[in-house]
Amino acid sequence: MAGARPVRLLAAACMAFFLFLMVRIMRNPADIPPKHADVKGFDRDPNLDPTHEPPEPLHRVSGNNYDADNPNSDRISATLLSLVRNKELQELVQSMQDLEKTWNHKFNYPWTFINDEPFTEEFKKTTQAQTKAKCNYHQIPKEHWQIPSWINRDLMRESNALLKDQNVQFAEMDSYHQMCRWNSGFFYRHPALKDYKYYWRVEPNVHFFCDVDYDVFRYMQDHNKTYGFTITLYDSPNSIATLWPETLKFITSNNQYLADNNAMGFLQDKEHRPEWNYKANGYSTCHFWSNFEIGDMDFWRSEAYEAYFEHLDRAGGFFYERWGDAPVHTIALGLFEEASKIHWFKDIGYNHIPFYNCPNSQKCHGCTTGKHYDGEPFLLKEDCRPVWFKHVGNEWPTGGK
Ligand SMILES: Nc1nc2c(ncn2[C@@H]2O[C@H](COP(=O)(O)OP(=O)(O)OP(=O)(O)O)[C@@H](O)[C@H]2O)c(=O)[nH]1
Numbered sequence: 001m002a003g004a005r006p007v008r009l010l011a012a013a014c015m016a017f018f019l020f021l022m023v024r025i026m027r028n029p030a031d032i033p034p035k036h037a038d039v040k041g042f043d044r045d046p047n048l049d050p051t052h053e054p055p056e057p058l059h060r061v062s063g064n065n066y067d068a069d070n071p072n073s074d075r076i077s078a079t080l081l082s083l084v085r086n087k088e089l090q091e092l093v094q095s096m097q098d099l100e101k102t103w104n105h106k107f108n109y110p111w112t113f114i115n116d117e118p119f120t121e122e123f124k125k126t127t128q129a130q131t132k133a134k135c136n137y138h139q140i141p142k143e144h145w146q147i148p149s150w151i152n153r154d155l156m157r158e159s160n161a162l163l164k165d166q167n168v169q170f171a172e173m174d175s176y177h178q179m180c181r182w183n184s185g186f187f188y189r190h191p192a193l194k195d196y197k198y199y200w201r202v203e204p205n206v207h208f209f210c211d212v213d214y215d216v217f218r219y220m221q222d223h224n225k226t227y228g229f230t231i232t233l234y235d236s237p238n239s240i241a242t243l244w245p246e247t248l249k250f251i252t253s254n255n256q257y258l259a260d261n262n263a264m265g266f267l268q269d270k271e272h273r274p275e276w277n278y279k280a281n282g283y284s285t286c287h288f289w290s291n292f293e294i295g296d297m298d299f300w301r302s303e304a305y306e307a308y309f310e311h312l313d314r315a316g317g318f319f320y321e322r323w324g325d326a327p328v329h330t331i332a333l334g335l336f337e338e339a340s341k342i343h344w345f346k347d348i349g350y351n352h353i354p355f356y357n358c359p360n361s362q363k364c365h366g367c368t369t370g371k372h373y374d375g376e377p378f379l380l381k382e383d384c385r386p387v388w389f390k391h392v393g394n395e396w397p398t399g400g401k
């Protein structure tokens, strides 16, 4: 048997090489980690560029001007806002602690908590203990939350079962549909918010990583901004199949509401993810991820948005499909607001599972600069900032030190 051993070794090596080749050939391209350069339109993540504060004027703490108990403080009409359930208390405390630590312990803006059920005493006591600022607790009026009378329940069940088969998340969860509708068209009408102009939406279990040393609400006011975002993503086209067609119906008879310098090109982009645009019947599906929003509620209270929301609400897609408040807000802003009034809060490090906004700044701790997601590499494809930059631009300096 002399000589057989090298032959066996050679055969084993050939077999191993053959198996290696087969694995490479059969590997699904989606499993291969894409680099940012592979994503059309994005050579380099701008979060890698050094990031400082946005331009002056910026309002800062000086003496007691933002003390929680100062009745003549420099705070403007604004609140931190959270729709939340009692059972999410611990996750909300996590979000509060991060936001208080990085920003609100300096500015002491009040918190407003809203729920479709009464808050428990434990919820109130524990949340108030996280901040020097005033916390307010409110319930949603029934007529703002319940599924409206014109929705056919049988049709809703059948449609949602179909959506579930198409992997639309939360399709069969009534409360999720109700939440999306409330966040689209009702939060700013809550009586407790009527005297507030600006809000910062905060969800349970989100993270804030960067110290922010200026009053962000004053930034919105002084720089004439309507809406601020941190992350933009493509949506599941199956959840919004008729949202864009309904939108087109609305603007056909209401084109007086279109802003002069709107972001129509961004909304209709076909180049970056053509199949998503095709499935969503003409909408790129790129949206501001609305679990983070800093906004001016007067926009939602405007005649244009109220009419648009009413049209969508009657069309029924909040229940027969699973229209999210994120695409609804994004489309409305893209159509009815000047694109220059929408601001990327690049300097606010943020995470809601599984995505991040993590800028390159010494003020940030606990996230990895430029990291956009946690988990499977296919998630990288969900980042649609290139679509925004292409059609509207990136207001932040790029490159350089
Ligand atoms: N009070 C109340 N709040 C809700 C309800 N459903 C959702 N929310 C809140 O609405 C916001 C969005 O809901 P989430 O469940 O986080 O939805 P999501 O971000 O799409 O899903 P996740 O990826 O699971 O976070 C969160 O602040 C929730 O606490 C509800 O039925 N009642």
Ligand SMILES: [Mg+2]
Pocket: 203, 291, 352
């Ligand atoms: Mg969430």
